Amino acid sequence: MDKYIFITGATSGFGEACAEIYAANNWSLILTGRREDKLHSISDSLKNKYNIDVISLVFDVRNEQEVIKACKSIPENVKTKVEILINNAGLAVGIGSVENGITDDWERMIDTNIKGLLYVSKNVIPWLKSKRSGHIVNIASIAGKEVYPGGNVYCATKHAVDALSKGMRMDLVDYSIKVTNIAPGAAETEFSLVRFKGDETTAKSIYDGYSPLVANDVAETIYFVTSRPKHVTINDLTIMPTAQASATIFNKKQG
Numbered sequence: 001m002d003k004y005i006f007i008t009g010a011t012s013g014f015g016e017a018c019a020e021i022y023a024a025n026n027w028s029l030i031l032t033g034r035r036e037d038k039l040h041s042i043s044d045s046l047k048n049k050y051n052i053d054v055i056s057l058v059f060d061v062r063n064e065q066e067v068i069k070a071c072k073s074i075p076e077n078v079k080t081k082v083e084i085l086i087n088n089a090g091l092a093v094g095i096g097s098v099e100n101g102i103t104d105d106w107e108r109m110i111d112t113n114i115k116g117l118l119y120v121s122k123n124v125i126p127w128l129k130s131k132r133s134g135h136i137v138n139i140a141s142i143a144g145k146e147v148y149p150g151g152n153v154y155c156a157t158k159h160a161v162d163a164l165s166k167g168m169r170m171d172l173v174d175y176s177i178k179v180t181n182i183a184p185g186a187a188e189t190e191f192s193l194v195r196f197k198g199d200e201t202t203a204k205s206i207y208d209g210y211s212p213l214v215a216n217d218v219a220e221t222i223y224f225v226t227s228r229p230k231h232v233t234i235n236d237l238t239i240m241p242t243a244q245a246s247a248t249i250f251n252k253k254q255g
Helices: 013-024 036-050 064-072 103-131 152-175 191-195 200-205 215-226
Strands: 004-007 028-033 054-058 082-087 134-139 177-184 236-239
Touching (some): 013 215, 064 103
Parallel strands (some): 082 134, 177 236
């Protein structure tokens, strides 16, 4: 029987890397994203490469009605085969003090990182509860464990993800549904490019002097977590580059 994984934010970074590793291990995919052309390109490539079923859903997790419509469009016989939900869609926008904050940046982060995760989870959880099994992976951050200068609202949203993971675990334990919180440290994806609003020079400078995580490092970790035996749950996992000791402490050696 086909087994499906539902991945949000699948057009780049951790989401795209997860799609690749699960497809390579014979999972069928439900991939979501806002960038239609890229989403369909990734979906077609994986479908042809691994001979699996791939369902592409173009929507913005910030829009509850779009989430509901997309989830309703999935055939009932597929919903019953969804085993894993990876709530990956998220972003940081801007950096600075609260008094100098841009409210549009705040709303993008809050609406994506918190409300988007909730909208998708609310629609997918009933599919898992109906068969009393499954696994939800929420992508948080080291910013959900610590707060660093200039990261106030982003850190707040990732602290919320950490708390929601704990709350969802309590909600779902009686249904044998696992919930894992994954908290990556510095990872070189589109994250910094988005945070610095397309400023490639500043975005690249974040990783100067050390080797950050790459998307596949996190994807491999997620795959390991979700492949544990039925009686084993890894509740919370922090993954960092070796050169990073905390949100702000790095071993950077130039040259």
